[in-house]
Amino acid sequence: MNLAHITDSLAVLFAEQRLVFWYDPDAAFLELLPELDLPDVTLLRLDEQPALGVKVRLELEDPQGKYLLYAPSALPDLDEDWLLDIRLYSRVFSADPASLLLDELGLSSLGLREHIAARGAFFRNKERVEKLKRFVAAGPTSEEDEQALDLKMLAVLVRAEQTDLFSVLMRLFATQCGPEGYAPAAPSFVRLWREIEKMSLAPAFWTLLRDALGYEEESPSLYGLLLRLFVTEFCVKCAAAPPQGWLHLLLDADPRRRVNATLLLDHWRNHLCFYTSYDSISRFFGAELRVAEMLDGYGLGALLGVMTFEAVERRIVALLRDEVLGLQSADGGAVAEVIQRRRDGHWASPHHRDDPRVAFYCDAYDALQAALALFQLRWSHDRGLSFATAEDMFNAYARELFRFDQLYRQLHFAADRVERAGPSVGPDEGADLLKALVARVESCYSGWFLDQLALCWDDFLGAKPGEGVLGSWRLERVERQEDFYQRFVQSHLAANPRNKAFVIVSDALRFEAAEELTRAINGRYRFQAKLRPLLGVAPSYTALGMAALLPHRELSFKAGSADVLVDGALSSGLENRNAILRKVNGIALKAEEVLAMSKEEGRARIKDFRVVYIYHDCIDAVGDKAASEGQTFQAVRQAIEELAALARVVVNTLNGGYVLVTADHGFVFQDRALDRLDKHALTPPPGALLSHKRFVLGKGLGEAGSVFYGKTGVTAGIKAVESQADVEFWAPRGYGRFNFVGGARFMHGGLSLQELVIPLITIREARGRDRENSETRKVGVRLLGGRRKIVSSLHRFEFIQTEPVSERVKPLTLRIALRDGGELLSDEARVTFESASASLEERKKSVTLTLKGRTYDPRKEYSLVLRDAENDVELERESVFIDMAFIGDF
Numbered sequence: 001m002n003l004a005h006i007t008d009s010l011a012v013l014f015a016e017q018r019l020v021f022w023y024d025p026d027a028a029f030l031e032l033l034p035e036l037d038l039p040d041v042t043l044l045r046l047d048e049q050p051a052l053g054v055k056v057r058l059e060l061e062d063p064q065g066k067y068l069l070y071a072p073s074a075l076p077d078l079d080e081d082w083l084l085d086i087r088l089y090s091r092v093f094s095a096d097p098a099s100l101l102l103d104e105l106g107l108s109s110l111g112l113r114e115h116i117a118a119r120g121a122f123f124r125n126k127e128r129v130e131k132l133k134r135f136v137a138a139g140p141t142s143e144e145d146e147q148a149l150d151l152k153m154l155a156v157l158v159r160a161e162q163t164d165l166f167s168v169l170m171r172l173f174a175t176q177c178g179p180e181g182y183a184p185a186a187p188s189f190v191r192l193w194r195e196i197e198k199m200s201l202a203p204a205f206w207t208l209l210r211d212a213l214g215y216e217e218e219s220p221s222l223y224g225l226l227l228r229l230f231v232t233e234f235c236v237k238c239a240a241a242p243p244q245g246w247l248h249l250l251l252d253a254d255p256r257r258r259v260n261a262t263l264l265l266d267h268w269r270n271h272l273c274f275y276t277s278y279d280s281i282s283r284f285f286g287a288e289l290r291v292a293e294m295l296d297g298y299g300l301g302a303l304l305g306v307m308t309f310e311a312v313e314r315r316i317v318a319l320l321r322d323e324v325l326g327l328q329s330a331d332g333g334a335v336a337e338v339i340q341r342r343r344d345g346h347w348a349s350p351h352h353r354d355d356p357r358v359a360f361y362c363d364a365y366d367a368l369q370a371a372l373a374l375f376q377l378r379w380s381h382d383r384g385l386s387f388a389t390a391e392d393m394f395n396a397y398a399r400e401l402f403r404f405d406q407l408y409r410q411l412h413f414a415a416d417r418v419e420r421a422g423p424s425v426g427p428d429e430g431a432d433l434l435k436a437l438v439a440r441v442e443s444c445y446s447g448w449f450l451d452q453l454a455l456c457w458d459d460f461l462g463a464k465p466g467e468g469v470l471g472s473w474r475l476e477r478v479e480r481q482e483d484f485y486q487r488f489v490q491s492h493l494a495a496n497p498r499n500k501a502f503v504i505v506s507d508a509l510r511f512e513a514a515e516e517l518t519r520a521i522n523g524r525y526r527f528q529a530k531l532r533p534l535l536g537v538a539p540s541y542t543a544l545g546m547a548a549l550l551p552h553r554e555l556s557f558k559a560g561s562a563d564v565l566v567d568g569a570l571s572s573g574l575e576n577r578n579a580i581l582r583k584v585n586g587i588a589l590k591a592e593e594v595l596a597m598s599k600e601e602g603r604a605r606i607k608d609f610r611v612v613y614i615y616h617d618c619i620d621a622v623g624d625k626a627a628s629e630g631q632t633f634q635a636v637r638q639a640i641e642e643l644a645a646l647a648r649v650v651v652n653t654l655n656g657g658y659v660l661v662t663a664d665h666g667f668v669f670q671d672r673a674l675d676r677l678d679k680h681a682l683t684p685p686p687g688a689l690l691s692h693k694r695f696v697l698g699k700g701l702g703e704a705g706s707v708f709y710g711k712t713g714v715t716a717g718i719k720a721v722e723s724q725a726d727v728e729f730w731a732p733r734g735y736g737r738f739n740f741v742g743g744a745r746f747m748h749g750g751l752s753l754q755e756l757v758i759p760l761i762t763i764r765e766a767r768g769r770d771r772e773n774s775e776t777r778k779v780g781v782r783l784l785g786g787r788r789k790i791v792s793s794l795h796r797f798e799f800i801q802t803e804p805v806s807e808r809v810k811p812l813t814l815r816i817a818l819r820d821g822g823e824l825l826s827d828e829a830r831v832t833f834e835s836a837s838a839s840l841e842e843r844k845k846s847v848t849l850t851l852k853g854r855t856y857d858p859r860k861e862y863s864l865v866l867r868d869a870e871n872d873v874e875l876e877r878e879s880v881f882i883d884m885a886f887i888g889d890f
Helices: 003-014 030-035 051-061 084-088 097-105 110-117 126-137 146-158 165-174 187-198 202-213 222-237 244-249 255-270 275-288 291-297 310-326 333-343 356-380 390-425 429-433 435-461 468-472 481-495 511-522 542-549 574-582 591-596 599-606 619-623 629-653 768-773
Strands: 019-023 041-045 066-071 091-093 501-506 527-535 555-557 564-566 586-590 611-616 658-662 688-691 696-698 707-711 728-732 757-765 781-783 794-801 812-820 829-833 844-850 861-868 874-882
Touching (some): 165 202, 165 222, 255 844, 275 310, 333 356, 356 390, 390 527, 435 468, 481 757, 511 757, 586 591, 629 658, 629 757, 781 861
Parallel strands (some): 019 066, 019 091, 041 066
16 A cells, blocks of 8 residues: 555545544554645554544544544554544544555445455455445445445446346346247346356345345356246246146245345346346246146136236237136226226336237237227127117217228227237237137127118118108208318308318228227317218219219219219319319319428429318228228228328418318128129120119119119219200118129118218317316316325325316326336336217226335335336426335235
8 A cells, every 4th residue: 555545545534534543453654654644634543642632632632623533453442442533533544455445435334344355356456346335335334234235246246227126137037038939048137147157146135035036046147046036926826726837946935035026027127128127037037938828717807917927918819818708797897997907007008019929919919908898899899789760870870870881990900910910929829819709799880880880871861762861952051062162161261261271082081980080180180070971872882983072063974974063174193183173263282291291392283272182092092902901991091090190280280270171972891702792794785885883874774682882973963965864773671782893891882871971070270268277188087085104015005087088088008116316116007098988077086006125214204105107207206105014914
């Protein structure tokens, strides 16, 4: 030890202390004393001064002076130390390396000197010492002991973020995982473990595990620890007897240590940096333990609290599927709650949904929720569908019945994704998992809803020509598609010469998809969207529907053709529509063209026009082809996303203050395989202008008893030309087809409500008070109850969602845990508050947290912390007291 080092160390001590004792048992540094350069510090040799005289000088004669009190002897026993009272409020210095390190670390316990000396290899690296100093400084000096210091040294070696054992273990576990998965002898881990052994910290590591988790073996290993951790958590969380063959693998029976084991795994899989290593290692041990085979004997109630293995999630999905299939009434609230609880769990967590295996479970729960909601809707109409008037039925579809189509689509969209992702989870997982559920949904939708809807609506269409809806094509208080331009565009332009109108026409956007789009738009700040139904033209096919939406005085068919004319001009194709729109100072654009424009390009392109039509084709482009019709529902999802983006571009980039989104027609899609009974036997006559799956168009068709007969002059405002009779059409009753050309499952052109109820979304940019009201926010959540005192390791907290979920008020997912500052003291519960109920009682949720097995100060304030799971922002911190009077109550 050189003189400069000693001088520097003493100078650091005197910067904070007036009195420093230096005991030098071997008098090794006696000769260096005269050479010490410590300004304003007086040297007193305790072997040359009487103790009483020293005491008088230090406390009475010079109570402000700085003194180095040197003794060439060992530290005296307490009962023989005349200066003990002074030493207790001073500092003791030692010139051996370990003592100097104690001073450097800011530790006062000389009992740690031998402990540090035994770990000299660690302290020979300056960078490690600097990192350790930061960790030591972060904790109370009085609590530093040998085990705590070893843990901090381990944290330095493994580069842990925190100095707790869980952080150290998670880092170690992560080093055993690479691109190929879990490898117990991964090179990165081997290198790190050798370093731990080199620093003489391996024995301390295993001691820490024994004390905290109860892991103790003759030849300990991380493999053995992991095996027992996974087994122990499963057995603790499972509400049924564990497998007999696992009992010998359970960790220490001390409930506190077992709880610590479960909390370690909970923290690990919820940690944003380490959850991928959890997934990899959990899957490895799930295969080692053959968990999938073992789970056959476990029911839903036994497994609800278990997140340990991925195989458990697969089992729960299958059990929930059976629960949904077994429900016989609309009361499925308990099943819905379980689905949401598992969605909040690890294996379906949104924070790693990019993983195809995890997406598998997210989609599976989407499918279960859609199926459950569909069945509940079906049970709410258990007496069948019955309406007094056609207007009542039309409005009922636009108000509620469209949900059958929407849920059917959402179910199939999710189930298709599950089937495609299945191979990433396991052989044949996706293909079979939801097969029975999809079949039951098909029976409900095609075998009940479509039949009921068709029977009821067909009665209103009219049994004979000239009767019913087909005879007048008018419904009270329902606007017609052919009046769209005059009613919704021209009226807006006439109100102010500076007004502009933007019209987005999406081919085959049916009402249920538009309703979902409306909710998505209303979920954005500054946007106000309202959806209303229009009565579409019949037959409900593209050429006629597109023409009806354009500005016109009259619509007609080109002589001898099915081509639709607008005021005598062809209306098909973008060029023809541009020519028609130029007459009203308008322009026609393609959606992809608009989305690709920069702000400057877009504004320049529309600057001189008052009417802008934007044509979007996604659904019909996919669905109306035999080769791709199976992807119809994926196309609907894509269309909703594209239309939402297009609406934002029009409002934000093109300054569109008035935007209309509508469609030419809707569609019907049935996933089931069709047969000859779905195909109508009627053969179109030779003079037919157009023969389609859902209609035949021509002149002189005449009546046919087995099909609907209509006149386009009535159902689409088509004017007869060349003094000839009206163009007529046939349409099959219900959901029949004349042919399967272009595909059999996707269809439009007929008279069903899905084809005829045309959506019209009006989008405006909110201003003034409406702008303020357009702000979206997440629901509020409050903790119920007064002063909170926790007396056992399991404690239940009750929360209330302060308002229902709506378009503007979004669900909130919270991460709820007990903490000491930032340190986790419990597991972290993930809970979503998504209730749309007006009832306060139905918006209550309870959360049970499990505390770590450790010592708590009953007088100290700890915290119940609520964080937004989406962005980790802390929303609330409530004080709690922990008095573990019943420490063994686990």
